[in-house]
Amino acid sequence: MSGIAEGKVVVVTGAGGGIGRDIALAYAKAGAKVVVNDIGVSLTGEGGGDGPAKMVADEIIKAGGQAVPNLDSVASYEGANNIIQTAIDSFGKIDIIVNNAGNLRDRLFHKMSEEEWRQVIDVHLHGSFFVSRAAAPYFREQESGAFVHMTSTSGLIGNFGQSNYSAAKMGIVGLSKSIALDMARYNVRSNCIAPFAWSRMTSSIPAETPEEKARVAKLQKMEANKIAPMAVYLGSDAASEVTGQIFGVRANEIMLFSQPRPIRSVHMSTGWTPELIAEVAAPALKGSFFKLERSPEVINWDPI
Structure with a gap:
């Protein structure tokens, strides 16, 4: 195997299935040596074991690549360090982290x-x-x-019933920018992907009303393996x-998301009081307020 990631060593967390599995396979196909991390439990925490991680690692090896499984949890500092140590012990270095x-x-x-x-903040944000912190000293030393x-439009735009997930995913955006700067x-380098794909994560989306069923039908058309090339x-x-x-990656479509910047301002030379804000500032800014919207209401065109 040879390709764009030839000679690189990559850790892919949550790589036992869905988007993570496809990313791990794609990196191996591109010439990378892969640490396939997965604790082997369901989205709700049931189960556990080496099955998923070992199966993906074996699949890579069978195809002629190099891979090792890792079962440590990303939700603990010790577990994260063990994941990176697996890369060092197995392949001698670490070049890429896919969270x-x-x-x-x-x-x-x-x-x-x-x-x-x-539970959600621990896995996603922590x-x-x-x-990332466990890999940082190696990245710094080798320069x-x-x-x-992985972020999500649930955080970037909004969604019902996901305040924990949305907060974590927006936190990851801030974390990524800070890593990039520091x-x-x-x-x-540090970047984020907001994936649109049918996977273990999205399979839990309710599909009871006609509108929800229509949304799920659109999501099911978006294959998880479409995310891997960008990763x-x-x-x-x-x-x-x-x-x-x-x-953002949505079927065959790639998006670049905007990031928060001032879009309008008002100035009062004598300073503001709450009453003046209500009388002058708020009405002046109101035309530029963002609507309270959910991801499917903003990204409302059919996948290509």
């Missing part, structure tokens, strides 16, 4: 428990930090490296000048 591991504990905000909040993080001097590109040297960005 893909995820879970869901969907619940309307006013009904969400502390446990449901913490997991992305822990694994190269790439992080690819580690640019070491030629280390491989961002980890490769071909993307050496790409950092701090947020991309």
